[in-house]
Every structure is written in structure tokens, then in C-alpha cells.
Amino acid sequence: MRTAIIFYSRTGATRTVATALASALDADIGEIRCPRYRTGPLRYLIAGYNSVKGNLPSIEGPSVDPAEYDLVVIGTPVWTSHPSLPVRAYLATKPQLPRRIALVVTHGGHSPAETAIAELTALLPAPPVGTLALQNDRIVKEDPSDHINAFARTLMNESVTGS
Ligand SMILES: Cc1cc2nc3c(=O)[nH]c(=O)nc-3n(C[C@H](O)[C@H](O)[C@H](O)COP(=O)(O)O)c2cc1C
Numbered sequence: 001m002r003t004a005i006i007f008y009s010r011t012g013a014t015r016t017v018a019t020a021l022a023s024a025l026d027a028d029i030g031e032i033r034c035p036r037y038r039t040g041p042l043r044y045l046i047a048g049y050n051s052v053k054g055n056l057p058s059i060e061g062p063s064v065d066p067a068e069y070d071l072v073v074i075g076t077p078v079w080t081s082h083p084s085l086p087v088r089a090y091l092a093t094k095p096q097l098p099r100r101i102a103l104v105v106t107h108g109g110h111s112p113a114e115t116a117i118a119e120l121t122a123l124l125p126a127p128p129v130g131t132l133a134l135q136n137d138r139i140v141k142e143d144p145s146d147h148i149n150a151f152a153r154t155l156m157n158e159s160v161t162g163s
Pocket residue numbers: 008009010011012013014015044045047048051076077078079080081082106107108109110111112135136
């Protein structure tokens with residue numbers, strides 16, 4: 001089963017999870033980049049403002065075509081309770097997604113990930129086959145390997161039983 005992980009990360013947490021998951025699943029990886037929101041406190045505020053307003057930015061990438069895969073994992077941080085604007089912008093391009101999609105969402109712990117997961121789910125061709133929500137501290141201050149490897153096993157089992 002061909003698997004791709006398509007993600008956006010502003011400060012590295014979602015990238016850490018996406019990279020480890022790609023390794024566990026032997027998946028290809030494609031990053032969405034968004035120069036407008038590169039690091040810095042002012043960019044953080046602008047990102048938050050635009051996220052609330054739903055102002056979608058220009059994005060670059062990802063370098064993988066989801067149509068070529070059986071399973072695509074979409075990774076995003078939570079921004080103002082929504083999926084990050086670069087991922088919302090990517091999905092607004094209506095990429096040709098397979099029916100098997102999984103979600104990875106990282107968040108700061110000050111609003112539940114469920115709202116962003118529900119918003120993403122509404123944009124998918126079918127309900128996600130799995131979701132992993134991880135708080136930022138768990139990624140940057142602890143070792144998230146157990147969570148990531150358990151999620152990878154769930155997705156691998158799903159690919160056996162879900163076809
Ligand atoms: C503009 C902006 C808005 C955010 N809004 C939320 C939020 O509503 N709830 C939350 O728990 N975390 C929020 N966060 C924190 C990020 O979701 C969290 O730090 C995430 O792990 C960052 O992922 P990254 O390092 O891959 O960019 C926000 C971060 C940014 C930059």
C-alpha cells in the first residue's frame with residue numbers, strides 16, 4: 001500500500017510527528033510551505049488574525065501528488081481552533097485525495113483538537129480511517145515515539161482489514 005504524508009508545520013512539532021510517522025510507515029512525505037507565516041511573534045499574530053477571518057494564504061508544495069497513493073495522512077497544527085491556514089489553503093485547491101485519509105493534529109492544549117478534526121473531516125471524501133491528536137509539549141518536551149508508533153500500527157492494521 002502506497003502511503004504519503006502531507007503536512008504543514010510552522011515551528012517544527014507537526015514536522016517531527018510527520019517525519020517519524022513516515023519512517024514507521026515507510027511513507028513518502030510532502031511538506032506544504034507558507035512563507036507568509038514563517039517564525040516570529042508578529043507573524044504569529046497575523047496568522048491568528050487571518051485564521052479567524054479565514055483568509056487563505058499562498059502556499060508552496062507539497063511535492064507529492066495524493067492521487068498516486070492508497071493512504072494519505074494529512075498533518076496540521078491547530079490555529080485558533082481551526083486546521084492551520086496553509087492546510088486549509090491546500091484542501092481548498094481540491095487535491096485528488098484517495099478515500100483512505102488519516103489525520104495528525106498537533107495543538108498547544110488551550111483548545112480541543114476535535115473542532116479542527118471535525119472541520120478537516122468535513123472536507124474529506126470519506127471519514128478518516130484514523131486520527132492522532134498530540135499536544136505540543138508531548139512532542140517537544142517528551143518522546144512521542146510510543147504514540148506515533150501505536151498510530152502507525154493502527155493504520156497498518158486498518159490497511160489489512162479495511163480494504
Ligand atoms: C496562529 C496560531 C494559532 C494557534 N491556535 C491554537 C489554538 O487555538 N489551540 C491550541 O491548542 N493551540 C494553538 N496554537 C498552538 C499550535 O497548535 C501548537 O503549538 C502546534 O503544535 C504547533 O505546530 P507546529 O510546530 O508544527 O507549527 C496556535 C499556534 C499558532 C501559530
